[in-house]
Amino acid sequence: MMRQFIAPVLAGALALPAAAMDLKALTDEERALFRAEVRAYLMDNPEVIMQAVELLQNREAEAQEIADLTLVSDNAGDIFDDGFSYVGGNPDGDITLVEFLDYRCGYCKRAHDEVAKLLETDGNIRLIVKEFPILGEQSVIASRFAVATKQVAGDESYKAVNDALMAFNGDVTLPALRRLASTFGLDADAIEARMDSDEVTAEIAATRALAQKLSITGTPTFVMHDEMLRGYLPYDQMKAIVDEKRG
Incomplete structure (x- = not known):
């Protein structure tokens, strides 16, 4: 039952700051189950990892471009x-x-x-x-x-x-x-x-x-x-x- 919710939950987690998802609010049993389901989902859908890496790289590139514009202007x-x-x-x-x-x-x-x-x-x-x-x-x-x-x-x-x-x-x-x-x-x-x-x-x-x-x-x-x-x-x-x- 939980696995069908993993994809949207995981996608939301990737889009939010780390602090926005608080695993401490879960019980030990719920936390273990969640982690197991996430692992199973990623093993079944490894392309999600590559999509997350690509998203991170794009964000870092955009941040570097903005920083470079400022550096060029200032110097x-x-x-x-x-x-x-x-x-x-x-x-x-x-x-x-x-x-x-x-x-x-x-x-x-x-x-x-x-x-x-x-x-x-x-x-x-x-x-x-x-x-x-x-x-x-x-x-x-x-x-x-x-x-x-x-x-x-x-x-x-x-x-x-x-x-x-x-x-x-x-x-x-x-x-x-x-x-x-x-x-x-x-x-x-x-x-x-x-x-x-x-x-x-x-x-x-x-x-x-x-x-x-x-x-x-x-x-x-x-x-x-x-x-x-x-x-x-x-x-x-x-x-x-x-x-x-x-x-």
């Missing part, structure tokens, strides 16, 4: 206009895409081509690159080299080095970076001397501090307009989000 100045991060694409674009990246990150390397395709096919995207080395000492060396290149030789040289480091698959060492600088006709001595400067350290530290405020713990992480996008996204997905932002 908009540092995200979109910090005064030092590389700005590419169309500087006057109607959509700004910000990427936190690490040169040793495999997904960042995959995303690099997707972002390049987006910029190529859509001439109205403003790109901001945030150097966020989190995968060890070689990541730090690569980012210091990239930032030093920007400070010494300018944005065009930074873009060339950024592309090259994303395509590079060997160990990141100073000799390898010096050869890379020479490939682009850059002053390797000046860049190497700049790498450990206070200016380079301050730029990377500022990006780390911003990432901490935004609860960013992995790369790539994107901010597009008012939305945070955590993880790798293929071109089609990025394009769909751009179209959605434009309305």
